[in-house]
Amino acid sequence: MADATVRTARPDDAEAVVALRALVYPYLVRGVASTRQMIAAPPPGEEWTAFVAEVDDRLVGWVSAYRNIRTSEPDFGEVSLLHTHPEHRGRGVGTALLAAALDHLRALGVRRIRTWALEEALPFARRHGFTPSREMRYSALDLRPAPPMPPAPPGVRWRPLSELAPERMYEAEVATAADEPGDVPSDAIDYDTWRHDVWENIGLDRTASTAAEVDGEVAAFSLVMRDGDRMWSDYTATVPRHRGRGLARLTKQVALHRAAAGGVRVAYTSNDEANAPMLAVNARLGYRPMAAQWSCLRELT
Template sequence: MTVLVRDLRSDDPADVAAFARVRHRAVPFILWTPESVVHRLVHTPPGARSRSLVAEEDGEVVGTAQIGLVHDSAEPGPAFLNVYVHPERLRRGAGGLLVRTAEEYLTGEGATKLYSWVLDEPANLAFAERHGYERRRAAYFLRLDLANAALPPLWSPPPGAELRTAADFADDPRPVFELDAESVADEPGDVGVEFTDYEAWLAETWRHPLLDRELTTVVVVDGRPAAFSVAYTDGTRYSTAMTGTVRAHRGRGLARLAKTASLHRARAAGYTEALTGNDTDNGPMLAINKWLGYEICATEVRHVRELG
């Protein structure tokens, strides 16, 4: 048995497909496609120093890692490494080698604090602890049986508001960018991020291969986007990537309206499963998802290792 770590060959369809397949087996609650894997690698800004790694065992891809600096952080030094190994290839050295390779690279790029998501399972948590990572906050993966769920009926928007889709902003998506930037700034998290680069947002987010603009629902108030629910689809599954409201319009139920409308559209389009994720401290969004019928299906724990 020989395990080695190398960079993902983004120009090799078979290699990319193997990366996506391992990710799907390890974390089936997130949508992974070959196109989305390549998109993330190609369109992450140069300042992130991003890399995608694979671990091979006797020529077979058995582990993956996505690593880089948090380039849009308000503070210098944070970096991320998320390592996942095929569940049938655990405890054979792939995970440890991926972590060591990632840490060596990120340290060389100036990282001072390493963040990693770890599935809340005894073996995974013990692995992180052995490598010097400490537990921080947690997040839930949630699932909705969209085929059989009793979705709340869709109600009319309040006066001055209307339901639209992201596709309606195809000619000028900047208003959606501004909504996204304000919403993300207030999300729970370890590292504060700022969306200031519109062109980068267009490349990374607006042109993301999983983004479904017809199912992404936007609540417009007095002509400006005020709330939205971002939909990702892979042809068979639907996932909510983000739901948020600008500060001036919070407390009016607009995020709930956007997500409910998006789910109704998704079911009408033939999707039978809906996925999402929430920080355990995000009480308002967890309440909305519980009201919609989502159930927690797994938990992941944010870990950190401070260098130096």
Template structure:
């Protein structure tokens, strides 16, 4: 007889168990226990973030979260994440989490919800009223063999984030993110919130994250997040006036080499299907696709 799972609000002490379930569902995504704890506990009040877990026989077997997207000027945008450990699927856990999360989003004023699902979860999502908009490709590379590092152009200095003023990184990040493919433009990123959620997150390794400086301007950058011997590319971008010079390829190549020297053995990243330039860079670096997730939208 199957024990019915109990859904409750997640707390900081759930971080290790949630991280373990996440690794079981998404082996190609790297997020440490410390970063998971930060995700559970640190958000802007305006996000109205609700983190949930499902327990079976006292063991966390699923995660669900929902909140408003406060980094866009487009009102009422929100996101939902649900993942269930493979051996506990088809027991109604995902449906219960979805019901709780959609109800919460309706109560806090969301009008549209974004979610990403594995292909085998597409029918479940469609039954909840989601429809497809885009594809997100996930890829990985073993760091034992990397192509030759590109030359650094004249006038460019490479720095690690531990030697950078956070305001400089924030400026580059928010400018480069404006034309990232997505369903909502990231045009309303508050500095203090960015500082708390991104810069101060324990997932960001500032000794491995690399920026290309043109004088006082960060022209390009890549953010490295680590989990043991694995890393995740949090964001790689170049501000518009410095594009076309190979700077994104350069900073990512340098970061991967630094990561390999620090004992990281595997790197993972994701790219929207429409982001041809970044897909080309990752192919050159040796990344190979491991999964494609489907980006879906639901109107509340």
């Protein structure tokens, strides 16, 4: 068998990348169009890039690397979704992809990095200087039958994203993201980055994605990223001063109901192990645990 060749990813790699992701991470949802968009037009300021590995002109590996500009921690970078086709593991493909990603981050002046690893990949991560940090839990929900549409609590109005201005959703995300559990805080989200990552994402379903509006303010929201009959609950949260009323669960239930009405058959989501409120919300909605990954940290010299 020929050695793997590592090169920079191109937009026309999208279909093969999605097929590989479905094999390695079947619970992650990002379609061909949004993957092509990500490669062709990465977020400004992140200096994002991706690499693929090929053997005999067949794509067998993928990794992306970028500067994390959503956090106030300086010089923090990400090595995202390193994965290798199961038939090509143990042959240096993952090591070659990781080396390309680290070289890219070094050139950016990144000093601390995070990656993610399945349990079986933790030995690989440790060999390359990473220390496991936090568990991310993945869950799935069959939307057959669809969750019922919940009645709106007094003073609450359900609004699809298609009826809202992006500036209002951005303000709500900024208000909710700073206390999200994680290795670094998400406390430096600028509007242009958010608009590129979320509002202009081809996969965003603005009909199913839902906000709970209270007195003209977005009090809670649940975002739906869709690929065919599969969806990803990208982010569900409640603005701090509206917490304690069950709005996150109810808003997410509305979004799931609307997604199912639009043809979605299975929903996936993830939560940090320390995010007890959202883990409880998902359990109450009927999600079942299906996988876990660990964030892994390393200093980059």
